[in-house]
Amino acid sequence: MTVPAAPRSFPDGFTWGSATASYQIEGAATEGGRGPSIWDTFSHTPGKVLGGDTGDVAVDHYHRYEEDLDAMKAMGLGAYRFSIAWPRVQPGGRGPLNPEGVAFYSKLLDGLIARGIKPVATLYHWDLPQELEDEGGWTARETALRFEEYARLIVAALGDRVHTWTTFNEPWCTAYLGYASGVHAPGRHDGAAALAAVHHLNLAHGLAGRAIRELAPNAQLSITLNLHVIRPRSSSTDDARAVQRLDDLGNGAFLGPLLDGAYPERLFGDTAKTTDWSFVLDGDLELINIPIDVLGINYYSTTRVALWDGVSDRVMADGHGDSPYSPWVDCDDIDFLVQPGPYTAMGWNIDPSGMTELLLRTSKAYPHQPMMITENGAAFDDVVVDEDGVARIHDPLRVDYLSRHIDAVGVAMDAGADVRGYFLWSLLDNFEWSYGYSKRFGIIGVDFDTQVRTWKDSALWYQELIRTHQLPAI
Numbered sequence: 001m002t003v004p005a006a007p008r009s010f011p012d013g014f015t016w017g018s019a020t021a022s023y024q025i026e027g028a029a030t031e032g033g034r035g036p037s038i039w040d041t042f043s044h045t046p047g048k049v050l051g052g053d054t055g056d057v058a059v060d061h062y063h064r065y066e067e068d069l070d071a072m073k074a075m076g077l078g079a080y081r082f083s084i085a086w087p088r089v090q091p092g093g094r095g096p097l098n099p100e101g102v103a104f105y106s107k108l109l110d111g112l113i114a115r116g117i118k119p120v121a122t123l124y125h126w127d128l129p130q131e132l133e134d135e136g137g138w139t140a141r142e143t144a145l146r147f148e149e150y151a152r153l154i155v156a157a158l159g160d161r162v163h164t165w166t167t168f169n170e171p172w173c174t175a176y177l178g179y180a181s182g183v184h185a186p187g188r189h190d191g192a193a194a195l196a197a198v199h200h201l202n203l204a205h206g207l208a209g210r211a212i213r214e215l216a217p218n219a220q221l222s223i224t225l226n227l228h229v230i231r232p233r234s235s236s237t238d239d240a241r242a243v244q245r246l247d248d249l250g251n252g253a254f255l256g257p258l259l260d261g262a263y264p265e266r267l268f269g270d271t272a273k274t275t276d277w278s279f280v281l282d283g284d285l286e287l288i289n290i291p292i293d294v295l296g297i298n299y300y301s302t303t304r305v306a307l308w309d310g311v312s313d314r315v316m317a318d319g320h321g322d323s324p325y326s327p328w329v330d331c332d333d334i335d336f337l338v339q340p341g342p343y344t345a346m347g348w349n350i351d352p353s354g355m356t357e358l359l360l361r362t363s364k365a366y367p368h369q370p371m372m373i374t375e376n377g378a379a380f381d382d383v384v385v386d387e388d389g390v391a392r393i394h395d396p397l398r399v400d401y402l403s404r405h406i407d408a409v410g411v412a413m414d415a416g417a418d419v420r421g422y423f424l425w426s427l428l429d430n431f432e433w434s435y436g437y438s439k440r441f442g443i444i445g446v447d448f449d450t451q452v453r454t455w456k457d458s459a460l461w462y463q464e465l466i467r468t469h470q471l472p473a474i
């Protein structure tokens with residue numbers, strides 16, 4: 001593990017931000033003309049989300065956004081990454097915009113700009129209008145066309161105030177957790193559907209990207225990927241092959257079409273028993289390959305794998321949900337190893353070296369592609385204490401996690417990686433998808449009963465880092 005033994009300075013232009021997502025914080029699920037999304041349906045289906053939690057209320061950001069904007073300003077954030085709920089602005093996923101939904105994001109943007117905070121808006125952070133799922137969701141090519149229409153309408157309505165438009169957050173999660181492992185909405189278990197979703201998400205990025213270029217020529221265009229750092233158990237060729245297959249499915253299936261204009265050739269052979277990829281039509285790859293200004297990367301942890309020898313006991317320990325179905329299509333012969341700790345409350349191993357490795361590998365593969373870390377952070381079991389009548393949340397483990405990972409970003413930058421910013425996940429405790437409210441990622445704590453916000457020690461620490469542009473030594 002890297003240890004920030006000495007203070008580390010970051011360049012003046014480096015952007016310090018924080019990130020959230022609509023369904024995780026807004027609540028107001030049936031207000032202001034918002035239509036239902038696949039996450040409303042999923043979270044209201046018994047057994048899908050821990051404790052039966054839903055995003056109906058979440059942290060009530062829809063009503064408390066002014067207070068949250070003030071906190072961002074006080075923290076000194078240079079940028080705020082949020083997502084627009086498609087079913088709030090275009091209920092049903094087609095037709096004209098819902099003015100009340102647009103008004104919410106319009107007020108949010110005005111509030112950010114008035115406070116000098118750059119808006120980074122994501123068009124899709126997983127809340128697909130339910131009506132589109134009923135027509136096939138991301139397995140249907142039509143959904144990519146609907147997404148282009150949504151993008152055209154909302155970018156035209158809000159465009160000149162958004163600094164960076166991000167088409168998708170983590171299409172890997174949408175495709176593989178939504179359609180293969182089923183731990184995310186819509187909760188399907190169908191490898192062929194997941195691979196079709198991969199392509200239609202990529203296509204939708206290209207179509208929306210073109211619309212953003214036309215309608216908001218001064219904005220930055222980006223997409224956010226959760227890239228995987230996958231290491232082999234041994235130096236055997238079998239284990240190397242396992243790594244390569246997962247790298248193609250998890251990373252290359254997105255980076256390839258986006259930045260190289262082609263899927264990794266091996267991917268077709270590796271998934272041949274599941275799909276013939278006939279959903280890739282002439283001209284799609286040219287559309288997907290639209291240049292982006294900045295590649296968003298989300299990083300949390302690393303993965304270690306081995307090719308199963310067919311005899312030994314299986315050692316499946318994915319740590320990413322308890323589904324019996326794997327998100328990794330056609331990889332039943334690959335074992336996911338228990339990683340050495342320490343771990344976060346998600347059970348994810350803490351490994352800052354993966355951050356450096358990922359940034360350096362990506363910058364080597366795409367030397368002219370600026371990058372930013374659009375998510376990094378950790379869930380821990382925070383302890384709220386009363387100190388002379390003042391509520392305080394001490395979260396030394398989170399400060400330690402953040403320090404080591406931000407240092408790891410600096411190590412990559414020293415070695416030449418072009419990283420423009422860092423967005424901490426997350427500004428507020430929130431609805432952590434299938435884990436409901438049981439996992440807290442925020443640097444601002446939220447009492448889920450009273451909605452009272454309390455800055456954790458990590459928020460004060462981040463405020464000081466932003467003020468000084470300097471990471472203190474541990």
Ligand code: PNW
Nearest residue numbers: 021169170173226298320375425432441
């Ligand atoms: C990301 N995995 O989700 C999301 O962008 C956030 O909305 C989320 O709250 C955050 O990370 C923390 O989980 C992920 O299984 C969920 O590999 C699951 C995985 C990766 C990212």
